[in-house]
Amino acid sequence: MSEHQITAEDLVLAYGDRVVADGLTTEIPAGKVTTIIGPNGCGKSTFLRAVARLLKPRSGRVLLDGKAITSMRTREVAKVLGMLPQSPTAPEGLTVADLVAKGRHPHQSWLRQWSSDDETEVDAALRLTGMQELAARPVDELSGGQRQRVWISMALAQETDILLLDEPTTYLDLAHQVEVLDLVDKLHADLQRTVVMVLHDLNLAVRYSDHLIVMREGRIVTSGPPDELITAELLRDVFGLDSQVLVDPVSGRPMIVPIGVRRSAPTVQH
Amino acid sequence: MVWRPRLVAVDVGLLVLVFLLVCLNVGQGDYPISVPDTAKVILGGGNDAERFIVWDLRLPRSVVGLLVGAGFAMSGAIWQSITRNPLASPDLLGITAGASAGAVAVIVFGGAAFLGTTIGVPAAAMAGGLVTGVVIYLLAWRRGIEGFRLVLIGVAVNGILLALTNWMLVIGEIWDAQEATVWLNGSLNGRGWGDAVPAAIALGAIGTVALASTFQLSALKLGDDTARALGVRVQLSQSVLLIASVLLAAMCVTAAGPIGFIAFVAPQVALRIARTPGPPLLASALTGAALVVGSDYVARVLLPVELPVGIVTTAIGGPFLMYLIIRTNRRLSR
Numbered sequence: 181m182s183e184h185q186i187t188a189e190d191l192v193l194a195y196g197d198r199v200v201a202d203g204l205t206t207e208i209p210a211g212k213v214t215t216i217i218g219p220n221g222c223g224k225s226t227f228l229r230a231v232a233r234l235l236k237p238r239s240g241r242v243l244l245d246g247k248a249i250t251s252m253r254t255r256e257v258a259k260v261l262g263m264l265p266q267s268p269t270a271p272e273g274l275t276v277a278d279l280v281a282k283g284r285h286p287h288q289s290w291l292r293q294w295s296s297d298d299e300t301e302v303d304a305a306l307r308l309t310g311m312q313e314l315a316a317r318p319v320d321e322l323s324g325g326q327r328q329r330v331w332i333s334m335a336l337a338q339e340t341d342i343l344l345l346d347e348p349t350t351y352l353d354l355a356h357q358v359e360v361l362d363l364v365d366k367l368h369a370d371l372q373r374t375v376v377m378v379l380h381d382l383n384l385a386v387r388y389s390d391h392l393i394v395m396r397e398g399r400i401v402t403s404g405p406p407d408e409l410i411t412a413e414l415l416r417d418v419f420g421l422d423s424q425v426l427v428d429p430v431s432g433r434p435m436i437v438p439i440g441v442r443r444s445a446p447t448v449q450h
Numbered sequence: 451m452v453w454r455p456r457l458v459a460v461d462v463g464l465l466v467l468v469f470l471l472v473c474l475n476v477g478q479g480d481y482p483i484s485v486p487d488t489a490k491v492i493l494g495g496g497n498d499a500e501r502f503i504v505w506d507l508r509l510p511r512s513v514v515g516l517l518v519g520a521g522f523a524m525s526g527a528i529w530q531s532i533t534r535n536p537l538a539s540p541d542l543l544g545i546t547a548g549a550s551a552g553a554v555a556v557i558v559f560g561g562a563a564f565l566g567t568t569i570g571v572p573a574a575a576m577a578g579g580l581v582t583g584v585v586i587y588l589l590a591w592r593r594g595i596e597g598f599r600l601v602l603i604g605v606a607v608n609g610i611l612l613a614l615t616n617w618m619l620v621i622g623e624i625w626d627a628q629e630a631t632v633w634l635n636g637s638l639n640g641r642g643w644g645d646a647v648p649a650a651i652a653l654g655a656i657g658t659v660a661l662a663s664t665f666q667l668s669a670l671k672l673g674d675d676t677a678r679a680l681g682v683r684v685q686l687s688q689s690v691l692l693i694a695s696v697l698l699a700a701m702c703v704t705a706a707g708p709i710g711f712i713a714f715v716a717p718q719v720a721l722r723i724a725r726t727p728g729p730p731l732l733a734s735a736l737t738g739a740a741l742v743v744g745s746d747y748v749a750r751v752l753l754p755v756e757l758p759v760g761i762v763t764t765a766i767g768g769p770f771l772m773y774l775i776i777r778t779n780r781r782l783s784r
Binding site for chain 2: 195229232233234253254256257259262263264265268269270271272273274275278279282283285286288289290293299318335338351
């Protein structure tokens, strides 16, 4: 089990004068995969940024093991909590190995810049994500799915108990989305990391999460395990989506089937 | 960070090149001295006459040249790394133009007063560079610094400052304007130890701060959010580095005028020789030093008419960068 605990206490988040989220209070279960879902612009990425101390809350606090995260040394936080921002870009020509090695930054100092520990962690991260063979390739030459795996490797090399992922599956096709999420699942199952992520695809969120936080218009509507949470009613209230919730034949979890304007009858008509 | 044998080899190679260029440059003049003899004198040998010619007459000029080249290049490497944009160098963003405008203001309006040239010009150049740096930073800041926005604002500010400088030259006394024009082209003429020593101290101090920050710089290159997630205090490190970079550029402008293109070209040349993803700080500095000292040799010896060094650096630097970019593209597309 991950021994570190994150709690949000009455967060108010704003960009300049524009308040994006208000009154966010929640506890992130340790050692579990938590996914924040909600319609576009509901403040879920902003919330994740605040948890990662990339955004300073206007009021309220994010607590890491009971201490306000903004009062801790940012380097110490970086040893416990890693964050993969939304669609990050690597400098042109930077190799996979170099980028992943940057994950060791919080464990290094100007005097002690590279050690065998670092080497071991970088190798392990590359092996876990299956990127060893591509270690010498420039990141900008890789495909979208490979690139995402490299960034996740960097976050892994940081060796943090808590890993925050902001839309790790953006721009990926379904097969690669599943691949990335399988990797996340492995981190949680094999290494007992706490994972918090933002996802757009509701069915994948349900499938891969132990805990969901549902947001709408800058507020947390509800949170809990997907089985209990996901109902046609919730989807209508939060997303304005008419749907049927069935049982996923593969996972046994809820599966959302949207009801759009265009639909086919159970039997095919010509 | 990671052990890079190629980068170390490039650094050593460049260091040797700079030394040889200094020897070559110092050896040339009314009383020519060969490169090996010059090297011997610089390393402590030679007779009294040679020592006088090399140490007292000729060396300061080359030393100012190499310091200024290194300073401009380092300044450019820092801006380019932080903004992740090769166009964001102090000469294109208007920082050297700001330092120049400050200096020209003192030359034109301050008259020939003693205080005006020895203290007033450097102080005004510093102030001009810093104010410009702060102004473009504030104008470009929007929840962080974004390279493209910074370049647009910098180019505009650069234009305004060049116009201001021209205006001062037009309304100023003809003699002052003449003096200012030579200096504005970037010149090493008549530089002595009195110029070299203060420049060396200032560049040494600021350069050390900059080199010590390369560790943070390597994380800053990944973007603000990623750097912050890795535990870097982004605002603080950026501010320290950018202030150091502005001071470096202003110091160089004070010592030799706004020598064109070095801050922009040297880091880009260095990263292509060393094949590193971003501009390597030390290799950039050495490349800048080699470019300025080499250009000074061209300006003094190879050309029929002796030109200010800045004209030569611009003429050499531009095409050389284009050559490197084309060659790199060819290699990638093959």
